[in-house]
Amino acid sequence: MPRPKIKKDLQELSNANFEKLNNYIDSFSQTEQEEDFPKGTMNRNIRDVLGHLHHWHLMFLDWYIVGMKGEKPHIPAKGYNWRTIPALNKEIHEKYSNLDLEEIKKRFNKSHSKIMKIIDGHTNEELFERKRYEWTGNNAMGAYAIGVLSSHYDWAYKIIRKAKK
Template identity: 55%
Template sequence: MPRPKTKEELITLSNDNYKKLLAYIRSMTPDELHTEFPKGYLNRNVRDVLAHLHHWHLMMLEWYKVGMTGKKPDMPAKGYTWKMTPDLNREIWKKYQNEDLEMVMTMFEKSFAALQKVIHTHTEEELFEKRKYKWTGTTSLASYLISATSSHYDWAYKLIKKCKK
């Protein structure tokens, strides 16, 4: 499906890509789930990828919470610019190194549900109108939600599949 242009498409694609990712992960053997990815990838295993997705969910939820009060959220995170995203992703990776896959999976599922609630709360106009909210700048709320959900899940699915080979 191309990039969502309606609320229904956003809900469908975010859910479909989420389910596709989880189905793929659940089809893996315990050994495959814990096998290290080839050298050259920041995220070294399935846990790392899901922790990355979860943390970006949390950041999106924080941007939303702060932004909807009329304040400007720290984006992507306090002390980081968008050009520093690789550094931020390394910090995210470090943060979850002591968590096990099952805990990260639970956190990921909860943060996914929280983002779905945000999507369902808004009208199509509120989601897709550019410049509707000051904190989203020249783009729309949906643009941020697509990046944090369906597009990110597609990236994760392709990464895990590539690294499983």
């Protein structure tokens, strides 16, 4: 499916990629799910990948809450900009490295649901009209949602699939 341009497509692709990712992970035994990937990637296992996704969900939720109050959120995060994403992702990796896979799965599922509820509460125009909200700058809120949902899930699926070959 192409990049969503309407609410219905955003909801469908986000849920489809979420299910595809979770089903793929569930296709492995518990032992296989907890195995480290081959060397060479920062995200060393499925837990790391899901922790990364979960944290980006939390960042989106923060952007949304702060932005909808009329304030300016720190996007992507306080002390970071889009050029320093590798350093931010390293910090995210470290933050979740001590949690177990089951806890990360619960958090990931919960934060996914929270964002989907936000999407449910908005119209096509509210999601996809560029510059509608000051906090989104030149972008549409939906562009940020796509970034932390459907396209991020696709990235995660590909990372895990490559590591498990």
